[in-house]
Amino acid sequence: MASFQEYLQDEGYEKLKEARKYVEELSLDDPDDEPYRSLYKGREIYKDVRRTLKRYQDKRQVGEEYPFILAVLELKLGENYVSTDEKSAGEEHLQKALEKMEDYKLTKKGMGIYQDAVNQMGILFTGRQKPEEALNYFRQSEQLYVDYKNLLGGAPCMVNEYLSPPTDDLDQLEFDRAKSLESTYTHTLFYFAQVYQQLGKADVSAQYIHHTLQRQLDSHDLDPLDWSLHAATLSQYYMTERNFNMSRHCLASAEVIFQQVEANNVNCPDEMKEKVNQAKADIQRCWVKYGLGLLEYSREKLLRGDSEITETETTDEVNTSTDNTTGSAQSERSVTPKSQSASDSHNQDNNLDESLSEENASIAAGDDKVNDPEDTETEKNDTDNQSVKGDKPSDSNEVNDQSDKVTENDREAGNVENEIQGNDNINKGDEVVAEDEDDEEKKKLEAEKQRNIERAKQINERFNLEVTHHEEKISDKHLANFEEARVIFLLIKKWIEDAKQFYKFDMHCTDYVSIVQDQSLSFKFLSFFELDLERQCKMHKRRVDMLTEILKELSLQHYLLICRQLMFEIADTYSTMMDLKLAILESSGEAVRPTPHHVKKMNILISESIKYYQEYLNTLKGGKPVYPNEFPENDVRPGLIAMFCIGRLFSKFLAGEVQTRLLNIKKSKDCYQFVVDYCKRNPSAVALIPSELEICQEMVQLLPAKMERIRIQSEM
Numbered sequence: 072m073a074s075f076q077e078y079l080q081d082e083g084y085e086k087l088k089e090a091r092k093y094v095e096e097l098s099l100d101d102p103d104d105e106p107y108r109s110l111y112k113g114r115e116i117y118k119d120v121r122r123t124l125k126r127y128q129d130k131r132q133v134g135e136e137y138p139f140i141l142a143v144l145e146l147k148l149g150e151n152y153v154s155t156d157e158k159s160a161g162e163e164h165l166q167k168a169l170e171k172m173e174d175y176k177l178t179k180k181g182m183g184i185y186q187d188a189v190n191q192m193g194i195l196f197t198g199r200q201k202p203e204e205a206l207n208y209f210r211q212s213e214q215l216y217v218d219y220k221n222l223l224g225g226a227p228c229m230v231n232e233y234l235s236p237p238t239d240d241l242d243q244l245e246f247d248r249a250k251s252l253e254s255t256y257t258h259t260l261f262y263f264a265q266v267y268q269q270l271g272k273a274d275v276s277a278q279y280i281h282h283t284l285q286r287q288l289d290s291h292d293l294d295p296l297d298w299s300l301h302a303a304t305l306s307q308y309y310m311t312e313r314n315f316n317m318s319r320h321c322l323a324s325a326e327v328i329f330q331q332v333e334a335n336n337v338n339c340p341d342e343m344k345e346k347v348n349q350a351k352a353d354i355q356r357c358w359v360k361y362g363l364g365l366l367e368y369s370r371e372k373l374l375r376g377d378s379e380i381t382e383t384e385t386t387d388e389v390n391t392s393t394d395n396t397t398g399s400a401q402s403e404r405s406v407t408p409k410s411q412s413a414s415d416s417h418n419q420d421n422n423l424d425e426s427l428s429e430e431n432a433s434i435a436a437g438d439d440k441v442n443d444p445e446d447t448e449t450e451k452n453d454t455d456n457q458s459v460k461g462d463k464p465s466d467s468n469e470v471n472d473q474s475d476k477v478t479e480n481d482r483e484a485g486n487v488e489n490e491i492q493g494n495d496n497i498n499k500g501d502e503v504v505a506e507d508e509d510d511e512e513k514k515k516l517e518a519e520k521q522r523n524i525e526r527a528k529q530i531n532e533r534f535n536l537e538v539t540h541h542e543e544k545i546s547d548k549h550l551a552n553f554e555e556a557r558v559i560f561l562l563i564k565k566w567i568e569d570a571k572q573f574y575k576f577d578m579h580c581t582d583y584v585s586i587v588q589d590q591s592l593s594f595k596f597l598s599f600f601e602l603d604l605e606r607q608c609k610m611h612k613r614r615v616d617m618l619t620e621i622l623k624e625l626s627l628q629h630y631l632l633i634c635r636q637l638m639f640e641i642a643d644t645y646s647t648m649m650d651l652k653l654a655i656l657e658s659s660g661e662a663v664r665p666t667p668h669h670v671k672k673m674n675i676l677i678s679e680s681i682k683y684y685q686e687y688l689n690t691l692k693g694g695k696p697v698y699p700n701e702f703p704e705n706d707v708r709p710g711l712i713a714m715f716c717i718g719r720l721f722s723k724f725l726a727g728e729v730q731t732r733l734l735n736i737k738k739s740k741d742c743y744q745f746v747v748d749y750c751k752r753n754p755s756a757v758a759l760i761p762s763e764l765e766i767c768q769e770m771v772q773l774l775p776a777k778m779e780r781i782r783i784q785s786e787m
Contacts, residue, residue, distance in 0.1 A: 075127040075137060080236065083120055087234040090116035094151065107155045114151045117144055135180075136233070142171040142184050143233045146191070153195055165192050182219050182227035183248075186212050186255055193262055202269040209266060212259045216252070226252045250292065257286045277308045281532075288534055296350050299329040302534070303357040310364040315547040317531055318361055323541035324534045325354055352573035355566040359589050362545070362563040366596035369550035373599075556600040563593045576624070584633050587621055591640065604655050611648045615641055627690070635687055639709065642683035646716060649676040649723065670725045677720050684713045684720075698745075701753050708759040711746050715763045718742030718770070729785040733778055740774040743767040 075083075093113035101108045121144045127137065145168040152161030168188040175181025193208035219227065226248035238244055264279035284301055287293040306321035329351065336347050550556045567590050574582040591614040598610040622637040652673055656665055665673070691702055691710050702710045721739035726732045746767040750756045757764060 074134070075124055076134065078123060078127070079140075083123070084234070084236050086116050086120050090114075090120075090147075091231075091234060094147075094154075110151055110155050114148065114155075117147050117151065120144065121148075138171055139175070139180050139184060139228075140233045142168045142181075142188075143230055145171065146184060146188050146230065147234075149188070150191055153191070153198075158195060158199070162192070162195055165195070176215060177218060177222065179223065179225070179227050182215065182223075183230055183251070183255070184233075186215050186227075186259075187230050189215065190255070190259055190262060193266070197262065197265055197269065200269065202266045205262075206266045206270075209259055209262050213256075213263075216256045216259070225249075250290075253286070253290060254292060257283055257290075257292075260286070273308065274312075277305065280305055285532070285534065288536075295328050295331040295335070296347065299325040299332065300350055300353060302328070303354045306357060307360055310361055313364075313368055314531070315361070315365060315368070317533075318364075319542055319545065319547045320533050320538060322354070322358055322361060323538035324536050325357070326541045327536050327538055329354060348573045352570045355570040356586065356589075358545075358566045359563050359570070359586075359593075362559045362566070363589060363592055363596065365546070365550065366556060366559055366593070369556065370596055370599045372549050373551075550600070553597075553600040553602070556597055560593055560597045564590075567593075576621075580625075580630070581633065584621055584625075584630075584637075587617055588636070588640070591618055591644075595644075604651050604658070608648055608651050608655075611644050611651070614644050615648075618644070631690060635690055638683045638687040638690075639713065642680045642687065642713070642716070645676050645680035645683065646720065649673060649680060649720075652676065653723070665725065673723075673725050677723050681717050681720050684717050688713050688717075707753070707756050711749060711756065711760050712763065714742050714745050715760070715767060718746075718767070729781060733781060736774055736778050736781075740771060740778075743770040743774070747771055 090113040093109040093116070098107075098109035098113070101110075121141065124137075124141060124144070145164045149161045149164030149168060152158070152164060154161075165188050168184065169192070172181045172185040172188065176185035189208050189212045193205045193212065196202075196205035196208065226245065229248055229251045232244075260279050261283045264276045264283065267273075267276040267279065280301070284298065284305065287298060302321045303325035306318040306325070309315070309318035309321060332347055332350070336343055339347070545559065545562055546555070550559065567586055570586055571583070573579075574586055576583045594610045594614050598607040601607050601610065618637050618641050622634060622641070625634055625637075627634050652669070656669060688698075688710060691706055692698055701707075718739045718741075721735045721742065724731075724735045726735060744767075746760070746764060750760075750764055
C-alpha cells in the first residue's frame with residue numbers, strides 16, 4: 072500500500088486545490104436560491120480526502136506530517152459548517168482540530184493550525200452572542216502568539232501549506248509564514264474589538280480597532296479602500312468622545328489613503344467604480360458628522376458658559392440633536408458601509424476589512440436617552456448592531472481591572488505558598504512546582520496588564536501619514552461666534568452636496584433622507600450662533616421646507632420609522648419658530664400690540680406644530696381609533712413628550728373670543744391629564760419623564776382655576 076504522501080502527490084493535493092477553489096472563489100458567485108452550493112461541494116471533497124487519509128492510520132505508513140494534515144482538514148470542515156450556518160457541527164470539527172494539536176501548539180508545525188482553530192472558536196461564540204466565552208478563546212490566541220514569539224521565534228507553518236505540495240523556494244516560504252503570522256494576529260486584535268463591543272466597552276473596542284488599522288498601515292498589508300473607510304468611521308468614535316483632534320486626524324488619514332484608491336481605479340469596471348463612488352460618499356458623510364459634532368459641542372459650551380471643557384467630555388447628543396422636551400433626532404444614523412459579521416468566518420483573511428466597517432460603525436454611535444422616534448427604533452435594533460452605547464469604561468479602568476486581578480493573584484499566590492510551607496507532609500519538589508506555576512501565572516497576568524497599558528496609550532497615537540493639508544481645511548477647536556460656525560456650516564453643505572451625488576432619493580431612499588436630516592441639523596446648529604431672531608426663523612423655515620418635501624414622498628406603510636422621525640422633527644421646528652416669533656413680539660415692548668397678521672402667523676405655526684405632533688401620535692395607535700393602554704416600551708417617552716408638547720402649544724394660541732380661549736385651555740388640560748393618567752397606569756413611565764410629569768400634574772390642578780377666572784371676567 073502506498074504511503075499517504077504518495078496519495079497526496081498523486082491526487083490528494085489536486086483535490087484539495089479544487090476544494091479550496093469551491094470554498095474561496097466559486098462560493099462568491101453562488102445564486103441566491105442556492106447560496107451554499109459551492110461550499111457544499113468543497114465540503115464533500117474535504118471529507119473524501121479525510122476518509123482516504125484515515126486508511127493510513129497504521130503508524131508504519133504515516134510520517135510526522137500526518138496528524139497535522141488531519142487537523143487542518145478538521146479545521147477546514149469546521150469553518151465550512153460554520154459558514155453554512157451549521158454551527159454545532161462546525162464546533163465539533165473545530166474541537167477535534169484543537170484536540171489533535173493540543174500537544175503541538177507551541178511547535179513550528181502545529182502553532183498556526185491551533186491558532187486558527189482557536190480564533191474560529193472565538194468567532195463562533197461571538198456570533199452566538201456569548202462574548203465572555205469568545206473572549207477566552209481570543210485571549211488564548213493572543214497568549215499563544217506571545218509565547219511563540221518569545222520561546223521559539225521565527226514563524227510557524229501556515230495552514231494552507233498542508234493543502235498543497237511542498238515548495239522549493241524556502242526564502243519566499245519563510246517570508247509568507249512571517250506575513251501570515253502577523254496577519255493572523257491582526258485578525259485576533261480585531262476579534263477582540265468585536266467582543267468588547269458586545270460587552271459594551273466602547274473605549275477598549277476602539278483601542279483594538281485603532282491598533283488593527285495601525286498594524287495594517289505599518290505592514291502595508293491593507294486594502295486602501297477598506298482602510299480609508301475604517302479610519303473614517305473610527306473617527307466618529309473620537310468625535311463622540313469630543314476628541315476632535317484625533318477624529319479629524321482619522322478623517323484626514325482616510326482622505327490620504329483614499330486618494331490611492333481613486334488613482335488606481337481611473338478606468339476600472341463599473342462594479343468597482345460604483346464601490347469607489349459609494350466609499351467616497353461615505354467618507355463625505357463622516358466629515359458631515361464631524362462638522363455637526365463640532366457645532367453641537369460649541370453650542371453646548373456656550374450654553375454652559377464654561378471656560379474649559381475637556382475634549383473627551385461626552386454629551387447626550389453625540390450623533391443626535393435631541394432637545395429634552397421635544398425629542399427631535401437628526402443625526403444618530405451611522406455612516407458606514409455594509410459589512411460581514413465576524414460569525415461569517417470562512418475566508419477570514421479576506422473578510423477582516425469588510426467586517427471592520429460594521430464594528431467602527433457601532434462605535435460611532437453614542438449613548439442617548441429615549442426621547443425621540445428615532446431612538447425608539449434604534450434601540451429595538453440594538454441587538455443586531457449595537458451602537459456601543461452606555462457608560463463607557465475608560466482605558467484606565469480596564470487597566471485597573473487587570474491590576475486588581477494581578478494583586479489578587481499575588482495574595483492568593485502568597486496564601487498558597489504559606490500553606491505549603493506550613494505543611495511538613497508536602498515534599499519540596501511539589502512546593503517548587505507550585506511556586507513555579509504561581510510565578511508563571513503572575514508573569515502572564517503582568518504581561519497582559521502591560522499589553523493593555525500599551526494599547527491604552529496607542530489610542531491617541533497618530534497614523535504615520537502626512538495629513539496636514541487635509542487637517543488644515545477644518546478646525547478642531549470650539550467655535551465662538553457666527554462667523555466661525557458659518558465656515559463649518561458651509562463645509563457641511565459642500566460635503567452633503569458631494570454625498571448626494573451618489574445617494575439619490577430613487578436609489579438610496581433611506582440614506583438620502585438621513586443626509587437631508589443632517590442638512591436640517593446643520594441649519595439648527597447654525598441658528599444658535601445667529602443673533603438676529605428673524606434670520607433664525609428663516610433658517611428653521613428652510614428646515615421645514617426640506618423635511619416636509621421628503622415626507623410627502625414617503626409611504627407611511629413602508630417607511631414608518633423615517634416618517635415618525637420627520638413628523639417629530641417638523642413639529643419641533645414649527646414649535647421653535649413659534650417661540651422665536653413670540654420672542655420678537657416681546658422684544659418690541661409691551662406698548663406694541665400684535666397685529667392681526669402677527670396673530671394669524673403665530674396661530675398657523677402653532678397649528679402646524681400640533682398637526683405634525685398629532686400625526687406622529689396617530690402612528691402609535693396601530694390603526695385603531697384610540698391609544699393603547701400602554702405604548703411599546705421604546706415608544707413611551709417620545710409619545711408622552713409629544714402629548715406634553717401639544718398641551719403646551721394649545722395654551723399658546725392667541726385667541727380673542729372667550730369660548731375659543733376656554734376650549735384651547737381645556738384641550739391643553741386634556742393633554743396634560745393624558746400624561747398623568749398614563750403614568751398612573753404605568754408607573755415605569757415616571758422615570759422617563761420626571762420633569763415633564765411634574766409640570767403636567769401642576770397644570771392639571773391650575774388650569775381649571777384659570778378657566779373659571781376667565782369665565783368670571785367675561786361675565787363682568
